[in-house]
Amino acid sequence: MLEYIRTLAKRIDPGLGLACLLALFAFYPLLQPGLPNTADGALHLYRTVELDQCWQDGVYYPRWAPNLFLGYGYPIFNFYAPLLYYLAEVLHVLGFSFQGAIKIIQVGTFLLYSLGMYVFAREIVGRKPALLAAATYAYVPYRFKEAFVQGDYPQFLALALLPLVFWAFYKIIVTRKPGYLVVGACLYGALILSHNITAMLTSPFLGLYIVWMILSLASLSPGGDKRNSFRNQVFWKNLVSEVLPALVALALGLGLTAFFWLPALYEKRWVQLDLLTKGFFDFRQYFLSLGELLSPSLPLDTAASNPYMPFNLGTTQVLLSLVAVLALLPRFGLRREERSHLLFSLASLSLCVFMMLPASTPLWEHVPFLAFAEFPWRMVGLAGLFTALLAGMSLRLLTDRGQPSLAFVALALGLVLVPTTVFVYLYPRQPFTEYPDPTPADILEFELESHAWGTTSGSEYLTIWLTEKPEDSPLLHLYRAGQPISKLDSQHLPEGVQAEMLSHSVVSDSYHFTSPQAFTARFNTFYFPGWRAYLDGEERDIQISQPYALIEVAIPPGAHTLLLRFEDTPVRLLANGLSLAALLVTLIILARSRLAVSPTPHPTGYLSRTRAVLLVTIVLALFVIKEALVDPHTSWFRKHSPLPTVLGAQHAAQINLDDKVLFLGYDLASDAVRQGEGLQLVLYWQAQQPLEKQYSVFAHLDAPPDYTTRAGSDNLNPGGIPTSRWAPALYTRDKHIISIPADLPPVEYLLQVGLYDKVTGERLPILSEAGQALRQGSGQAVGDSIPLQTIHVLRAKPVNVRRLPHRNGSLLDGKIELLGYELKEEPIRPGGALELTLYWQAREEIEESYIVFTHLLDGEGNIQGQQDGIPTEGMYPTSSWLAGQVVDDKHRIPTAATAPAGSYRIAVGMYQLDSLERLEAVDAEGNPLPEGQIVLDTQVEVESP
Numbered sequence: 001m002l003e004y005i006r007t008l009a010k011r012i013d014p015g016l017g018l019a020c021l022l023a024l025f026a027f028y029p030l031l032q033p034g035l036p037n038t039a040d041g042a043l044h045l046y047r048t049v050e051l052d053q054c055w056q057d058g059v060y061y062p063r064w065a066p067n068l069f070l071g072y073g074y075p076i077f078n079f080y081a082p083l084l085y086y087l088a089e090v091l092h093v094l095g096f097s098f099q100g101a102i103k104i105i106q107v108g109t110f111l112l113y114s115l116g117m118y119v120f121a122r123e124i125v126g127r128k129p130a131l132l133a134a135a136t137y138a139y140v141p142y143r144f145k146e147a148f149v150q151g152d153y154p155q156f157l158a159l160a161l162l163p164l165v166f167w168a169f170y171k172i173i174v175t176r177k178p179g180y181l182v183v184g185a186c187l188y189g190a191l192i193l194s195h196n197i198t199a200m201l202t203s204p205f206l207g208l209y210i211v212w213m214i215l216s217l218a219s220l221s222p223g224g225d226k227r228n229s230f231r232n233q234v235f236w237k238n239l240v241s242e243v244l245p246a247l248v249a250l251a252l253g254l255g256l257t258a259f260f261w262l263p264a265l266y267e268k269r270w271v272q273l274d275l276l277t278k279g280f281f282d283f284r285q286y287f288l289s290l291g292e293l294l295s296p297s298l299p300l301d302t303a304a305s306n307p308y309m310p311f312n313l314g315t316t317q318v319l320l321s322l323v324a325v326l327a328l329l330p331r332f333g334l335r336r337e338e339r340s341h342l343l344f345s346l347a348s349l350s351l352c353v354f355m356m357l358p359a360s361t362p363l364w365e366h367v368p369f370l371a372f373a374e375f376p377w378r379m380v381g382l383a384g385l386f387t388a389l390l391a392g393m394s395l396r397l398l399t400d401r402g403q404p405s406l407a408f409v410a411l412a413l414g415l416v417l418v419p420t421t422v423f424v425y426l427y428p429r430q431p432f433t434e435y436p437d438p439t440p441a442d443i444l445e446f447e448l449e450s451h452a453w454g455t456t457s458g459s460e461y462l463t464i465w466l467t468e469k470p471e472d473s474p475l476l477h478l479y480r481a482g483q484p485i486s487k488l489d490s491q492h493l494p495e496g497v498q499a500e501m502l503s504h505s506v507v508s509d510s511y512h513f514t515s516p517q518a519f520t521a522r523f524n525t526f527y528f529p530g531w532r533a534y535l536d537g538e539e540r541d542i543q544i545s546q547p548y549a550l551i552e553v554a555i556p557p558g559a560h561t562l563l564l565r566f567e568d569t570p571v572r573l574l575a576n577g578l579s580l581a582a583l584l585v586t587l588i589i590l591a592r593s594r595l596a597v598s599p600t601p602h603p604t605g606y607l608s609r610t611r612a613v614l615l616v617t618i619v620l621a622l623f624v625i626k627e628a629l630v631d632p633h634t635s636w637f638r639k640h641s642p643l644p645t646v647l648g649a650q651h652a653a654q655i656n657l658d659d660k661v662l663f664l665g666y667d668l669a670s671d672a673v674r675q676g677e678g679l680q681l682v683l684y685w686q687a688q689q690p691l692e693k694q695y696s697v698f699a700h701l702d703a704p705p706d707y708t709t710r711a712g713s714d715n716l717n718p719g720g721i722p723t724s725r726w727a728p729a730l731y732t733r734d735k736h737i738i739s740i741p742a743d744l745p746p747v748e749y750l751l752q753v754g755l756y757d758k759v760t761g762e763r764l765p766i767l768s769e770a771g772q773a774l775r776q777g778s779g780q781a782v783g784d785s786i787p788l789q790t791i792h793v794l795r796a797k798p799v800n801v802r803r804l805p806h807r808n809g810s811l812l813d814g815k816i817e818l819l820g821y822e823l824k825e826e827p828i829r830p831g832g833a834l835e836l837t838l839y840w841q842a843r844e845e846i847e848e849s850y851i852v853f854t855h856l857l858d859g860e861g862n863i864q865g866q867q868d869g870i871p872t873e874g875m876y877p878t879s880s881w882l883a884g885q886v887v888d889d890k891h892r893i894p895t896a897a898t899a900p901a902g903s904y905r906i907a908v909g910m911y912q913l914d915s916l917e918r919l920e921a922v923d924a925e926g927n928p929l930p931e932g933q934i935v936l937d938t939q940v941e942v943e944s945p
Contacts, residue, residue, distance in 0.1 A: 013122075013127065013607075014607060014609050014612035014613075015118055015122065015127045015130060015131055015607050015612065016115065016118065016119075017612075017616075018131060018612055018615055018616060018619070019114045019115045019117075019118035019130075019131065019134045020111050020114060020115055021616060021619055021620075022114045022131070022134055022135045022138055022415065022419070022619065023110045023111045023113065023114040023115075023138050024619070024623055025139075025419045025423075025426060025622075025623060025626070026110040026113075026138055026139065026143065026144070026147075026419075026426070027106070027107045027110040027111070028426075028623075028627075029148070029426050029427070029428050030103055030106055030107055030147075031107075032432055033432060033434060034099065034431065034432030034433050034434040034435070035099050035102060035103060035432055035433055035435065036147065036148045036149075036151065036428045036429070036432055036433075037305075037428075037429050037431075037432060037433045038147075038148065038149055038150055038151025039149065039150050039151055039306070039720035039721070040150060040151040040152050040153075041102075041151030041153065041433075042151075042433070042435070042446060042450075043151075043452060043455040043456075044084060044085070044102065044151070044153045044154065045098055045099060045102055045435055045438065046438065046442070046443045046446060046455050047065070047076065047080075047085050047455055048084075048085045048088040048089055048092070048098055048101070048102070049098055049438050049439070049440065049442070049443060050065045050067055050068060050440070050443065050455075051077070051082075051085045051086070051089050052089055052092060052098075053066075053067060053440060053506060054077075054506045055089060055093070057505045057506045057507070059505075059506050059507055061077075061259070062077050062506060062507070063075060063077050063078035063263070063530065063566070063568075063572070064077065064078070064506070064507060064528070064530070064566045065077055065454075066506045066507070066525075067440040067443055067444070067479075067485075068443065068447075068454045068455060069447070069453050069454040069459075069462075069526070070444055070447060070448075070453070070470065070471075070472070070473035070475065070476065071440075071444060071473050071475035071476070071478075071479060071485065071487075071524065072470065072473065072475075072524055072525060072526045072548070072550075073525050073526050073528075074454040074455075074456075074461055074462075074526070075267075075271065075461055075463075075528050076454060076455065076456065076461055078263055078264060078267060078461075079196075079264045079267075079268070079271070079273075079461055080154075080196070080461075081154055081158075081192065081193050081194055081195050081196050081199075081260070082193060082260065083154070083157065083190060083193035083194045084105065084153055084154045084157055084194065087101075087105055088101040088102055088105060089101070091104055091105070097435075097436075097437070098435060098437075098438060099434070099435045102153065105153070105157065106147060106153070106156070109153075109156055109157050109160045110138065110143075110147075110160075112160040112161070112164075113134075113137055113138040113143065113159075113160045114134040114135065114137065114138040115134070116137075116160060116161070116162075116163040116164040116167070117130075117133050117134040117136075117137035117138070117163040117385075117388050118130045118131060118133070118134035119163065119164065119167055120133075120163040120164065120166055120167035120170070120389075121133035121134065121163075121388070121389060121392040123167060123170060123171070124170075124337060124338060124341050124389070124392070125338060125392045125393060125395070125396050126396075127607035128395060128407060128408070128411050128607050129392035129393065129394075129395040129396050129411075130392055131411060131415065131607070131615070132320075132391050132392055132394070132395050132411055132414045132415065132418070133388045133389060133391050133392030134388075135414065135415050135418040135419065136314075136316065136317055136320060136387060136388040136391035136392075136418055137163065137384055137385065137387075137388035138419075139314070139316075139418050139419050139421070139422045140313075140314050140317060140380075140381075140384035140387070140388075141297045141309070141310075141312050141313075141314050141422055141425060142311065142312075142380045142381055142384060143156075143159075143384075144309070144422060144425035144426070145309045145311075145425075146159075146381075147428075148425065148428035148429070149306065149307075149309055149428075154194055154195040155194075155195045155197070155198055155378070155381065157194045157195070158191055158194035158195035158198035158199065159198060159381045159382075159384070161187060161190055161191050161194060162191070162198075162202060162382070162385050163385060163388075164187050165184070165187045165188055165191055165202070165206065166206065166209060166385070168180060168183045168184035168187045168188075168249070169184050169206065169209065169210055169246055169249065170213065171183070171184075172184050172245050172246050172249055173210065173213050173214055173217070173242065173245075173246060174217075174337075176242070176245050177593065178245075178589050178590075178592065178593035179590070179593040179594065180249075181245050181248060181249045181252070181589060181593075182249075182252075182586055182589055182590045182593065184246070184249035184250075184253070185248075185249045185250075185252035185253040185256060185582075185586060186253070186256070186586075187253075188206075188249065188250060188253030188254075189252075189253040189254075189256040189257045191253075192253065192254075192257045192260070192261060193257055193260060196261075196264070197372070197373050197374075197378065198378070198381070198382075200369060200370075200372075200373065201373060201378060201379065201382055202382060205348055205351075205382065206250075207250075208344075208348075209344060209348075210243065210246045211243070212340065212344050213340060213344075214242050214243050214246075216336065216340035217242075217336065217337070217340070251582075252582050252585060252586055254582075255578055255579060255581065255582025255585070256579055256582045256583060256586065257579065258575045258576075258578040258579045258582065259572075259575045259576050259578075259579040260575075261575075262571065262574070262575035262578065263569070263571050263572045263575050266571045267529065267569070267571065269464075270463055270464055270528065270529055271460065271461045271462060271463060271464065272459070272460055272461075272462050272463075272464060273372070273460050273461075275458045275459065275460045276371075276372055276374055276458055276460050277371045277372065277374075279739075280457075280458070281374045281457075281458060282739070283364050283371055283373065283374055283375065283376055284361065284364075284678070285678045285737040285739065286374070286375045286376055286377055286737075287356060287357060287358040287360075287361075287376050288311055288356045288357065288376065288377055289357075290353075290357065292310050292311060292312060293311065293312055293313050293353060293356065293380075294312065294313065294318060295310050295312045296312070296315045296421075297309075297310075297312060297314070297315065297421060297422050297424050297425060298424060299424045299637055299638050299639045300424060300425065300427065300638070300639070301639050301640065301641050301646075301647065301648075302427065302429075302430075302638055302639070302640045303640050303641040303642075303643055303646075303729075303730055303731060304429075304641070304646075304730060304731055304732070304733055305429060305719065305721055305726065305727060305730040305731065305732045305733075306429070306719045306720060306721060306732060306733050307429070307733065308682075308733055309425065311356075311377040311380050312380075313353075313380065313383060313384075313387060314384075314387065314421065314422070315421050316391070316414075316417055316418045316421050317384070317387035317388070317391065318387070320387070320390060320391035320394045320414075321346075321349065321386075321387050321390040321391065321394075323394040323397070324342060324345075324346075324390040324391065324393035324394040324396075325346070326394075326397060327342060327393050327394070327396055327397055328342065328343075332396070332397055334396065338393065338396065341389060341393070342389075342390070342393050345386040345387075345389040345390050345393070346386075346390065348386045349383055349386040349387060349390070352379045352380075352382055352383035352386065353379075353383065355376060355379045356376045356377060356379050356380065360376070364376065391414075391418075395407060395410060395411060395414070398410055408611055411615070412614075412615060412618055415615060415618065415619060416618065416622055419622075420622075423626065423636075423637040424637045424638070426637075427637070427638055429730075440479060441479040441480055441482070443455070444473070444476060444479050449694065449722050449724055449725075450717055450722050451471075451694070451716050451717065451722075451758070453469070453471075462526070463526055463527060463528050463549050465527055465544050465549040466526065466547070466548060466549035467546055467547040467549075468546075468547035468548060470548050473524065474489065474491070474524060475487070475524055484501070484504065485504060486501050486504065486509075487504070487509050487523045487524050487525050487564075488501065488509070488511060488521065488522075488523055488524075489521075489522040489523060489524055489550070492520075492521075492522040493519065493521070494515075494517065494519050496515060496516050496517065497513065497514070497515040497517075497519055498513070498514040498515070499511055499512070499513055499521075500512045500513075502561070507565060507566040508563065508564060508565040508566065509523065509525075509563075509564045510561065510562065510563045510564075511561070511562050512559070512560070512561050512562075513555050513559070513560050513561075513562060514558070514559045515555065515557055515558070516557055517557050518554065518555065518556050518557055519554075519555055520543070520552050520553065520554050520555065521552065521553050521555050521562065522545060522550055522551070522552045523550060523551045523552070523553075523564060524550060525550065525551050525564070526548070526549050526550065526551075527542060527544045527549050527550065527551050529569050530566050530567055530568065530569050530572070531551060531564060531565070531566050531567075532564075532565055532566075532567055533551075533553045533562065533563070533564055534562070534563040534565070535553070535555070535560055535561070535562050535563075536560055536561055537561075540553055540554070541553075541554075551564065641731070643664070643686060643729075643731060644662060644664055644686060645664075646664050646665055646684045646731060649664065649665040649666070649667060649684055650665070650666065650667045650668060651665050651666050651667070651668070651788070651789075652664070652665040653665045653666070653786075655766060655786055656688075656766065656767045656768070656769070657754070657755055657764040657765070657766060657767070658764040658765050658767060659688060659689075659767060660687070660688055660689060660691060660695075660764060661685055661686065661687055661688060661691075661695070661723075661755055661764065662685070662686045662687075662688055663683070663684070663685060663753075663786055664684035664685065664686055664731055665683075665684050666681060666682060666683050666684065666753070666788055667681070667682040668680075668681055668682075668751075668788070668789070669681070671789065671790070671791055671792065672791070672792040672793075672794055672882075673740055673791065673792075673793060673794065674740070674793070674794045674795065674796050675740055675741070675742050675743070675744055675746065675793060675794070675795060675796040676740060676741070676742040676796050677740055677796075678737040678738060678739050678740065679701075679737070679738040679740060679791065680735070680736070680737055681699055681713075681735070681736040681737075681738065681751070681753075682733060682734065682735050682736070683697065683699070683718075683733075683734040683735075683736065683753055684731050684732070684733060684734070685697075685718060685719075685726075685731060685732045685734055685755075686726075686728070686730070686731040686732070687723070687726040687727070687728045687732075688728060689728060690724075690726075690728065691723045691724055691726055692724065693723070693724070693757055693758075693759075694717075694722055694723055694724055694757075694758045694759075695718070695723045695755045695756065695757060695758065695764065696714055696715060696716045696717075696718065696755070696756055696757075696758050697714065697715045697718040697734055697736075697753065697754070697755055698712060698713075698714050698753065698754055698755075698756060699712055699713045699714075699715075699736045699738060699751070699752075699753045700712035700751070700752050700753070700785075701738060701740075701749040701750070701751055701791060701793075702749060702750045702751075702752055703745070703747065703749050703750075703875055704747075704748075704750075704874065704875055704876075704877070705870070705874045705875070707750060710741075710744055710745075710749065711738055711739065711740055711741060711744060711749075712738060713736040713737060713738045713739070715734060715736060716758065718732055718734040718755075719732040719733055719734040719735070740793060742796060744793055745793070745872060745875055745876075746792075746793050746794055746795045746887075746888075747792075747793060747872050747875045747876035747880070748790050748791070748792050748793075748876060748880035749790065749791050749792075749793060750787055750789075750790055750791075751787070751788045751789055751790070751791050752785040752786060752787050752788065753785070753786050753788060754784055754785045754786055756784075763784035763785070764784065765783070765784050766783060766784065766785075766786065790880065792880075792882055792885075794885070795886075795888075798886065799819075799839060799886040799888065801819050801820065801839070801886065804819065804820035804821070804822065804839060805820070805821075805822050805823070806820050806821050806822070806823065806936070806937065806938060807819070807820045808820050808821065808924065808934065808936070808937075809923070809924030810921055810922065810923050810924060810929065810934040811921070811922050811924075812909065812910055812919040812920070812921050812932075812934075813910075813919040813920055814843075814920075815842060815843050815844050815846065816840055816841070816842055816843070816846070816850075816878070816910065816919070817840065817841045817842075817843060818838060818839070818840060818908070818934055819839040819840065819841050819886065820839050821836060821837060821838050821839060821908075821936060821938075822836070822837040822839075823835070823836050823837075823906070823936070823938050823940075825938060825940075827941040827942070827943045828895055828940070828941075828942055828943070829895075829942065829943050829944075829945055830895055830896065830897050830898065830899040830900075830942065830945055831894075831895060831896075831897040831945075832894075832895050833892050833893060833894050833895065834856065834865065834892070834893040834894075834895065834906075834940060835890075835891075835892060836854060836890070836891045836892075836893060836906065837888055837889065837890045837891070838852070838854075838888075838889040838891065838908060839886055839887070839888055839889070840871065840881075840886070840887045840889055841884065841885065841886050841887070842878070842881040842882070842883055842884070842885065842887075843883065843884075844883050845881070845882075845883050846878045846879055846881055847879060848878065848879055848912065849870065849877035849878055849879040849913070850877075850878045850910040850911065850912060850913075850919065851868055851869065851870065851910060851911055851912075851913050852868065852869065852870070852871050852889060852891070852908065852909075852910055853866065853867075853868045853907075853908065853909055853910070853911060853918075853933075854866060854867050854868070854891045854893050854906060854907075854908050855906065855907045855908070855933070856893055856895060856899075856904050856905075856906055856940065857904060857905050857906070857907055857935075858899070858900070858902060858904055859902060859903065859904075864895060864896045864899040864904065864942075865893045865894055865895040865896055865899065866893065867891050867892060867893045867894065869891075871887060871889040872887065872888070872889050872890065873890060876889075878910070893906070895942065899942050900942070901942050901943055901944040902941075902942060903939045903940070903941055903942075904939065904940040904941075904942055905935050905936065905939060905940070906935070906936045906938070906940065907933040907934065907935045907936070908933065908934050908936065909921055909932050909933040909934055911932070918931065918932030918933070919932055920932055921933060921934055
């Protein structure tokens with residue numbers, strides 16, 4: 001027995017345990033009551049509660065969530081990847097609370113990041129480099145944004161599966177064992193069921209990985225002629241035989257999950273999924289800059305309820321990736337598998353980075369389904385896989401150079417530095433949120449509070465038959481009172497109708513009706529394909545009422561029993577059948593295979609048990625130093641703003657809004673933005689008292705002269721947090737991206753912000769320090785809008801002066817040049833109007849606001865038509881012009897009704913409004929022009945009436 005234990009101990013890789021230990025820093029902050037206070041975490045907890053309700057009714061794979069969207073029901077389980085909720089529900093059935101189940105999955109996911117990456121990298125680069133790769137993958141900064149700020153737990157889980165998915169397909173390629181084929185199919189299926197979008201973004205890279213590895217290994221096979229391999233029929237035959245197992249694994253993975261993705265793909269035509277490509281979800285607003293991707297991780301402000309975290313690749317991740325490039329040099333003697341993985345990782349990382357930059361816009365616009373990913377920054381998660389592989393490759397520079405001690409020292413140093421660089425993210429916002437025994441009633445209260453209807457941000461799974469979105473429900477009192485839920489709209493029943501509810505479940509409602517007359521029964525349930533009605537056992541047509549797309553059924557006079565039931569559509573039945581068939585094939589393959597999971601022997605990177613113990617000691621020592629010395633006795637890795645001052649804010653302020661909220665300042669990416677782009681703005685707010693109402697924030701660009709809103713952004717939940725949850729001791733960081741319409745006039749706008757009641761639309765007034773409403777002339781913000789500053793909107797494409805139909809070059813007062821003009825050279829009649837566009841350019845900033853005059857002159861110099869005004873139809877005074885900016889100034893010159901027929905000229909210029917004095921004018925050669933007017937070369941013909 002002892003000999004068996006010794007043999008087993010020798011076979012166990014100590015790196016597996018060490019890889020799990022590396023995740024200690026990451027998951028330790030979770031070991032406290034409650035869940036992190038994240039933007040989306042509550043959504044996923046409440047979906048698990050809804051799944052639990054379905055299980056209680058014996059529906060173990062629901063497609064309909066009856067309690068979501070204020071009790072009207074919502075087909076979220078038909079479209080959203082369900083694996084996270086099933087894992088949490090299994091844990092809940094085993095006795096854990098809902099929040100406890102979610103937390104266990106979070107901790108397990110952190111462990112999986114490190115362990116999965118170690119298993120994959122160990123196959124390629126050996127044990128010691130694999131440990132560095134595992135640490136690098138576990139401590140990608142994006143992990144902590146997801147776990148502690150964003151809370152997209154399904155995506156968090158999916159990214160942890162990526163290394164194991166690639167590992168399985170690598171094993172399929174190099175061993176071609178049927179057992180690995182089953183493992184690969186199951187892992188790929190798990191990825192699909194974890195997060196739709198991550199699976200969609202990963203699949204092209206996985207396909208390229210399979211092709212690249214097979215081609216690399218085949219073209220470099222011993223004894224093969226590299227130059228003629230691709231022309232050899234034997235080569236292609238072998239290639240097909242090598243790629244077939246991987247294709248079968250992919251097909252089985254798709255087949256096993258067809259029950260989910262096939263109905264979701266086909267039935268998306270029945271929901272408003274296009275909402276995820278518009279407005280707030282438009283991917284064009286979420287591209288990153290190369291500077292942000294390469295930025296370091298900085299301390300989070302503990303005075304903020306939602307501190308800023310950039311979407312960065314990670315400092316150590318980038319540096320180690322750059323070092324790995326040196327391994328391509330022949331002197332380091334990489335094996336062919338290593339070189340192939342190094343080249344693939346570099347290419348894939350470059351592609352990921354490109355897909356996050358604005359230059360990739362055409363791909364996001366034209367690649368099918370890609371726009372549904374919504375946020376290009378999602379590619380940061382996938383990029384982490386490749387930076388981790390490259391980090392492991394960087395240690396290969398030492399592992400086979402005859403310097404094992406140096407390699408070990410480098411590994412130990414790396415295992416210390418990699419997690420240390422993200423210590424700044426290991427202090428999640430306090431306190432955590434407690435969710436004691438949530439119920440369906442809590443789901444409805446959450447929806448009302450957050451406006452996350454159906455636990456989604458965009459209500460994207462509402463049916464297409466709905467024309468108006470309800471924000472209230474007659475079912476609320478039943479949920480709040482804990483009474484049985486009756487979906488029948490009793491207020492809609494005519495007099496004399498008696499209705500008795502026979503049964504209610506998550507997928508059915510049954511009623512007995514007695515009526516002396518025919519009537520229509522309405523149910524407070526959204527219609528979605530799958531709902532069917534049976535009257536006395538015979539199927540009846542369902543009618544769809546407007547505007548809420550509620551189910552209605554015509555009931556004849558007499559006594560009748562009605563059954564409403566949610567059933568599978570033909571495509572769902574087909575998908576279920578495909579998954580059962582794939583499961584049968586998978587079981588047959590599994591039964592005929594013998595899988596012994598073991599790493600491929602690697603000539604370098606061996607890790608002895610003695611050194612493994614030393615590394616464990618180093619990691620634990622670092623943990624003890626952080627928890628026992630650094631955290632309690634220093635403020636390292638943290639910062640705290642002394643409110644009401646926000647450290648790092650570009651523009652500080654202290655503006656009181658109705659004694660409820662304090663405006664602390666703002667950051668602005670730029671004071672100029674082009675048409676069709678987005679203006680990035682960050683606002684800082686602090687509640688002065690607990691807020692009972694839900695307030696939203698507006699950020700508007702208002703145009704002169706009447707300052708009407710021409711573009712804007714409204715955050716229903718500022719900073720992603722309902723205002724009723726704002727803690728007065730913390731400030732909220734509220735980011736806006738104002739989309740600039742492509743046709744917005746290129747002038748100067750006033751940027752104004754404020755708060756308003758979600759329900760009434762009433763804005764919070766601005767008060768003085770004494771608590772009084774401010775009035776005009778006080779020199780401070782007044783009314784209910786806070787003016788921040790002016791913003792210049794620039795043309796999407798600058799005016800090409802050389803292509804102007806008519807060039808001019810005259811100069812006014814030595815500082816304003818008339819570059820040229822456009823004029824419709826068509827005859828007009830008396831009383832008609834002349835369309836003229838002038839193109840001005842200020843050579844320097846203009847302090848005064850001048851009036852532009854445009855006169856239509858007859859042969860004797862008499863004015864037969866004129867139009868004077870502030871440039872650009874009153875929207876762009878010269879005092880706002882930017883030096884060097886080309887201003888297109890449109891005028892519509894009315895012609896006098898008594899104007900005689902003949903040839904006319906147009907004279908233009910500028911004058912001061914107070915004195916009416918014209919600016920001096922000179923032509924392009926510097927010659928003075930009489931009366932300060934520029935007479936255009938083009939003649940205008942006026943025809944007889």
